[in-house]
Amino acid sequence: MPKLFHKCWSVIKNIYLNAEKMVIGNVIQRTDNLYEQAKIKLLFDYAFFYIIILSCLQIVNIIAQNLVNLIVIPFMISMLIAGLMLIHKGVASNKVGSFISLATLITPMFSSLFNEQDLSPKYTMIWVMSILLCYITVNLRTALIWSGILCAYLGVVAYLKVNQLQIFVSPGYSPGFQYLANPIVAGMYLLFLIRALGQYYRNVIRMQHWNMMEQQKQQLTLVNQHLTKQFILVKGFSKSGRTAFSNGELELLDTCFSEIEKQCKTAIDYLNDPKVRL
Incomplete structure (x- = not known):
């Protein structure tokens, strides 16, 4: 049966x-x-x-x-x-x-x-x-x-x-x-x-x-693109800061540090934005 x-x-x-x-x-x-x-x-x-x-x-x-x-x-x-x-x-x-x-x-x-x-x-x-x-x-x-x-x-x-x-x-x-x-x-x-x-x-x-x-995949892609942009800027300012430090250009070095801090704050604010939380 x-x-x-x-x-x-x-x-x-x-x-x-x-x-x-x-x-x-x-x-x-x-x-x-x-x-x-x-x-x-x-x-x-x-x-x-x-x-x-x-x-x-x-x-x-x-x-x-x-x-x-x-x-x-x-x-x-x-x-x-x-x-x-x-x-x-x-x-x-x-x-x-x-x-x-x-x-x-x-x-x-x-x-x-x-x-x-x-x-x-x-x-x-x-x-x-x-x-x-x-x-x-x-x-x-x-x-x-x-x-x-x-x-x-x-x-x-x-x-x-x-x-x-x-x-x-x-x-x-x-x-x-x-x-x-x-x-x-x-x-x-x-x-x-x-x-x-x-x-x-x-x-x-x-x-x-x-x-x-x-939707999560799309959001992750957007987050990745945004943070990649921020990290590229930070990397550029970091490289410029090292050059300024080697040349003794303290004013330029201070500017690079300020920009690095600014980009890091922008990235943190972006991650803390409720609209981009997964």
Whole structure:
């Protein structure tokens, strides 16, 4: 069993790396904005791993003969593939983020509605993730609009339940099946959440660290250039002072000492400046 799991994971990993290179390999190189690169990577991870999860869930729906999900899941997969194509074409990450997050917010609502208005974790988790994706890749305003859409749907469900209104219910999901499936599906979505959003924040932290290191390198270069200039001047005045001392030119020697002191003070003041501290 462990060997089979390892083999399956190796296959998925190879598919992931090849797909990543094909879809976003050139796109990331077009921008120097590290935050934009992180968002592109997040959108790819989100779409790719969600397609993997939906493919696994589709097998369950084939077994359970859930008519609604047999239609909804392929449609959602096609939306995610369309999102990947938009990324590959270089469409702005905020537009792709709006498209993917809205598709993964609205489409599960149809599945939920026609499966006895199911509000179990397999729906609520993806709704929350869709809104988080929108917030990260688009903006707060759009995320709030998406949240309003979700709240409106929950209001519709509440109205249907309170008034005991019946609509078409897809066969195949018995209460027992729901209870057994929830832990498995929730676990899959938690892994999805950790991999997609967790990896995004890791990438952001790495990029911030890289930026900090680059800034420190640039600052060190500036400090080195400034101090080198000061030391060259000090060396020149020191040489002139030795010549003046040998020739008995005390006035020139005093001037050289004054200049050396001045340059040393300038260097010390520069190092004590908060703007150049590392």
